[in-house]
Amino acid sequence: MSLLRAKIQDVFNEPGCEKNRCKDAKARKVGCSTPLTPGAAAGGCAFDGAKIVLQPITDVAHLVHGPLACEGNSWDNRGAASSGPTLLRTSFTTDLTELDVVMGQGERKLFKGIREIKEAYGPPAIFVYPTCVTALIGDDIEAVCQRAAEKFGLAVVPVNAPGFAGSKNLGNKLAGEALLDHVIGTAEPDDPGPYDINILGEFNLSGEFWLVKPLLDRLGIRVRACIPGDARYFDIACAHRARAAMVVCSTALINLARKMDERWGIPFFEGSFYGITDTSDALRNIAELLVKQGADPEILGRTEVLIAEEEAIAWKKLAAYRPRLAGKRVLLNTGGVKSWSVVHALMEIGIEIVGTSVKKSTVEDKERIKQILKDDNHIFEQMAARELYAMLSEHKADILLSGGRTQFVALKAKTPWLDINQERQHPYAGYDGMVELVRQIDLAIQNPIWCQVREPAPWDCQPAVGEELPRTKSENVTLHAVQEFSGTTAADFGEC
Structure with missing residues (x-):
């Protein structure tokens, strides 16, 4: 645990950011983000963050040492695509039970799991992730990984980022430290080049x-x-x-x-x-x-x-989308690099940004947003679901770009929504990705379903006794289609 505390302190002493280079030595030790109280994991735990960074490595076996639910919660939590190996899609866990904890069988079970993966799949490396339970009972992950690497002749990498260590962002950084300590620099390429x-x-x-x-x-x-x-x-x-x-x-x-x-x-x-x-x-x-x-x-x-x-x-x-999207208002509820890069991308084609969240953004990200928007009033540190719903229901935005967790707020407010986070189904990077993003926004905003769902329901406008129930727009469209087919006139059906 002392080693983990030292690693966490080193991670937060981050002078690499451009803004941090302008600070004094004391302020620079704070790093890009503030350490959270252990266990107060905002937006995910450290274990989840480490899996996010390392899971997309396609030919590596990712073994979670802990209860079954830990792996079930984090497996394939991002739509990272692979052009070759698919071993990252296979879930590996030691499935630690209460009996294993009581009898002290955790390290033995981990070693056995590494051996089974080696024999069944033969990967070039196995990444081992301790969880809260195995870290608290004191399983020596580093010793087991070192012994397994010597025994089986492959790289076994301990990723020391148990969930209680802190936030998801901390887990991201601890995963980077694991690559530095155990992976990068352990092999030499045959053909290094200047490009x-x-x-x-x-x-x-x-x-x-x-x-x-x-x-x-x-x-x-x-x-x-x-x-x-x-x-x-x-x-x-x-x-x-x-x-x-x-x-x-x-x-x-x-x-x-x-x-x-x-x-x-x-x-x-x-x-x-x-x-x-x-x-x-x-x-x-x-x-x-x-x-x-x-x-x-x-x-x-x-x-x-x-x-x-x-x-x-x-x-x-x-050019074809400019007149269709000119003046449309977009609300962004995301974080990180997307909080400013997507804002800049949309403003290039004339879309108005009514707000962007910066909950998971660094100080540098926030500075970039201020330079782009020129107005702090469009920056939200955190927006509760109630506030988000109120803003959308008052038609202050034409579309919401966010992750899947807030899509139902937009749908309840009868507002178009587009997934911009890791669960998205379309790529938005590069020149072609920008065209695809604009196309998806146009499809979402121009979808005729929004005209229908915003109409009052028939039971909300009951006619008086003897009056005919008013028809909706969709019913009028159907009526005119019937007229054209049957050759009748509007007089035969009554006024719409």
């Missing part, structure tokens, strides 16, 4: 990274490791040989980027692939970093040519 980069904090949700990677391929830039989206264990082990790095979700893996810069001299920048302008800026920054690291400066010219071609295509596709 190798790492992408950190990209989860390949709904295959989003597959919309960005072709752009890098056209520039001759190779992604040495995308951590964790669609990643392979060997690629991450060789990530220390990249020449530059881009951090997509700074609140999750900024500590990983900083320490890789300190140990192996890999410079990084924070960027986004959401929106046309941000995608272009990200490509430029990658090219500039590679040139500073020794790459041929001609890549800068090729990057500008690619950007000009892709932007022209994207703006041409978006």
Whole structure:
């Protein structure tokens, strides 16, 4: 437990953020976010956060050492896509019972589980996640993993992030520490090159990274490791040989980027692939970093040519949606990088942002939002469901972009809703992703169902005695269709 406390304190002493570099030594120790009281897990626990960061590594077996419910709660909690191995979809747990706890069988059961996975699947590595129960009873996860690695001849990585340690964001960072301590730098690539980069904090949700990677391929830039989206264990082990790095979700893996810069001299920048302008800026920054690291400066010219071609295509596709979405109002209830990157992307095509939440955003994210919106009144630290419903029912927004947990608030307020979080079914990154995002917003807002659900129900407008019940718009449409089919006139049916 003392080792875990020391690791947590080190994680929060984060000088890697641009804003933190301007602070004094005392203020810098606070880091990007404030430590929570152990157990006060806002938006998920540390164990859940560690699984979020490491689960998308496709060819690794992820073994949860704890009761069955812990794995059932966190398995496949993000729609991270894989282009090859599907071992990440298989759930592994030691299924610790009360009898195992009382009899002290936890470590023995964990070792047996590692052996069974090795024999049945033969993965290149097994990641072991302790939970609250196994951490509290004192199971020595590190010792078991070390013994299993020596016995079975494969990497067995302890991810020391039990749920009671703190928030989900803390678990993200502890997962990055596990990669630094046990994975990155343990293998050497056969063909390192001057155009190798790492992408950190990209989860390949709904295959989003597959919309960005072709752009890098056209520039001759190779992604040495995308951590964790669609990643392979060997690629991450060789990530220390990249020449530059881009951090997509700074609140999750900024500590990983900083320490890789300190140990192996890999410079990084924070960027986004959401929106046309941000995608272009990200490509430029990658090219500039590679040139500073020794790459041929001609890549800068090729990057500008690619950007000009892709932007022209994207703006041409978006032209059809501009008149349909001009002046439409969007309310964002999300966090992290999406709290500012999606705002910027939507404003590029003339959509008005009436508000965005910053509950899970870093200080840097909030500063970017202020620079984009120029008004603090559109920034919400936290919006309760009651307040969100009141805002939507008063028609202050035309659509809500959020995660699945608030979709029913929007539906109750009879307001269009679009999933922007990890459960989404469509990729929104890159130039093509921006077009898809605008298309989905247009489909949601223009859906004719909203005209129907906003009409008063027939039982809410009962006619007086002897009066005919008024018809709804949908009934009128049906009536006119019947008229055209039968050749009758409106007089035959009465006035609508």
